[in-house]
Amino acid sequence: MSSPNVDSSDNNSRANSGSSKKPLIIGGIVLVIAVVAAGLFWFLRDDAPDRVNLEDAIEQNRPTDPADGEGDEPDDTAGDETTTSGDEGDDGDEGDGATGGIEGTWSVDTETGEFDYESATGSFVGFRIQEELVGVGATEAVGRTGDVTGSMTIEGTTVTEGSFDVDLTTITTNESRRDDRVQSALNTSTNPTATFTLTAPIELGAAAAGGETVTTTATGDLTINGITNEIAMPIEARLVDGTVFVVGSVQITFADWDVEVPSAPIVVGAEDHGDLELQLLLVRG
Numbered sequence: 001m002s003s004p005n006v007d008s009s010d011n012n013s014r015a016n017s018g019s020s021k022k023p024l025i026i027g028g029i030v031l032v033i034a035v036v037a038a039g040l041f042w043f044l045r046d047d048a049p050d051r052v053n054l055e056d057a058i059e060q061n062r063p064t065d066p067a068d069g070e071g072d073e074p075d076d077t078a079g080d081e082t083t084t085s086g087d088e089g090d091d092g093d094e095g096d097g098a099t100g101g102i103e104g105t106w107s108v109d110t111e112t113g114e115f116d117y118e119s120a121t122g123s124f125v126g127f128r129i130q131e132e133l134v135g136v137g138a139t140e141a142v143g144r145t146g147d148v149t150g151s152m153t154i155e156g157t158t159v160t161e162g163s164f165d166v167d168l169t170t171i172t173t174n175e176s177r178r179d180d181r182v183q184s185a186l187n188t189s190t191n192p193t194a195t196f197t198l199t200a201p202i203e204l205g206a207a208a209a210g211g212e213t214v215t216t217t218a219t220g221d222l223t224i225n226g227i228t229n230e231i232a233m234p235i236e237a238r239l240v241d242g243t244v245f246v247v248g249s250v251q252i253t254f255a256d257w258d259v260e261v262p263s264a265p266i267v268v269g270a271e272d273h274g275d276l277e278l279q280l281l282l283v284r285g
Helices: 004-046 054-060 066-070 072-088 177-188 204-210
Strands: 105-109 124-135 137-145 148-154 158-167 193-198 214-224 228-238 245-252 267-270 273-284
Touching: 054 204, 054 228, 054 245, 148 273, 204 228, 228 273
Parallel strands: none
Antiparallel strands: 105 148, 105 273, 124 137, 124 267, 124 273, 148 158, 158 193, 193 214, 214 228, 228 245, 245 273
16 A cells, blocks of 8 residues: 555656756756847947048047147148148148149058057948848948058049059958858959059049048949949048048949848848948058
């Protein structure tokens, strides 16, 4: 008669054991979900850097050494001579005068400023794409590279030539897994370099040599993935202390260069177009 009692005790023990395991299992599932959610947050978070801005580009590269402040007055004087040298015809040795001040060859400065995804103070080229992500909504994907080379030639106050190369294999975003998809979409294993060649002259005007902001359009051939199309990019430029700062942005349709927008299971949808943007620092040479 004792056997039923033993069996009943065993059954109760097993039932209790099973019940005690349920919270552990549920807790484990919750922990896994939390870890995955945290990972998705860091992968999907919309921490896109600011769009290119001429004032920001200039301000980020102003000297911070107090000793430089003592030299502000001579620099201002040089600037004054720049705006009047066309009338006086004196020694604008620094090449900032209205006559000849901006003439010559200007090359991408690869030494000034720094480059990373969060804060790019030097020269860089990049893209922006609007996308919709599962559980997140609308975000902006941004990719950039600081590996830009090239130059432009100015005759009088007109940009007559210009050609620039961009190493697409070094484009970075806020997430390495996205970087891999970008490289695949751009087909960089076959066509690692993008180029832009000016096809129409750009008139800057005499005021450009005096440090005034020039707003104009750069028209030229853009080659990506081995395919060339003409684009017209609105740009702003200004000569400051011997450096020409240029920023610009234009919307392009990726299919025109046979580029498919990168996709992933978490991406609900992404636009088939985006903004191509640039920030260039150009110096003589």
